[in-house]
Amino acid sequence: MIYLEVCITFFTIGLFSIGGGLATLPLLQEAVERYQWLTNQEFVDMIAISQSTPGPIGINMATYVGFNTGGILGALLATFSIILPSFIIIIIIAHFFMKFNEQPLVRSAFMGLRPAVTALIAAACFEVVKVSLVHIEQYVETQELLQLFDIKAIVLFLVLFITMNKIRKHPIVYIIIAAVIGGIFQF
């Protein structure tokens, strides 16, 4: 019975959340409260863990909640249920998109959409800047401009950004280097 609840819940979340992992939160919270799968504290911990571990946040949350309620089978069912709606929808869209992408109406729509999506990605990047390169809370407390900037992080950012434009190594290389530097210099 609990497996059926997990399947239906995550299928619904996959079907009705548009805009990435954190857009699933309201639906997920509602289900978690209704079925009493997690306490409030566990829910907050679950989000923190999903954001800091690798992989898409939405998948991490589904796996975590599924595992907590129904073990390995629960984790697998939750994850497959959340991806099933988009799997079907995307295959249908991909099928037609590959047929109609040369149509003037579709081409002109994408010419307007591309700059907007680039801006959405830039905005997502800006959100990470706010938690990684600057300390807004410390600045609000102390009102000292020097407190606003995380100097260590900004130096690492500049070095990485300049290097990756000169030497085009695999992104994984820079992620590992940054992890090591973060560990050594206590970011």
Added chain:
Amino acid sequence: MKEVWDLFITFFRIGLFTFGGGYAMLPLIQKEVVESKKWATEQEVLDIYAIGQSTPGLIAVNTSTFLGYKRKGILGAAASTLGIVTPSLIIIMLIATGLSYLLDYAIVKHMLAGIRVAVVALVLNAVIRMWKSSVKDWIGIIIFAVTFIAVTLFNFSMILVVACAIVLGMAIYLRKVKEQNQ
């Protein structure tokens, strides 16, 4: 069959090193899918990501499914989708079985903070590349600027922004595209 396996492995690697939301996978997709494997062009990836963002479900999964389907049909879509979710499944289950204390170690927190800095640099780099293939004229610059401000400062809903951009694109560019076709 070899290509299907290749899709699985490639997206497994992308899933393993994506720290953050769907946007964080873009630098990896550019490297793996556009540069190394040449499964799609820069602009196709942007278009597919745009579709992934405007359709139900998780952006990272939608983008992977689409790229897999484009390469090898339904089997390819299944392989890339499984690839992107498998690292999460393994890592989260390990953590949920009692390894969550690892995340409380100071060293792990410092490393994750370092990784976030790398993600900013990598995604900014990806945005600059995308800008080059997406912003072609001053109308593009305006759409970019208005979208960025609407989302960061005024918390506009993404769906609204995307819908406006589509309508604007059709209104402004349709005639031009038709003229080009003739």
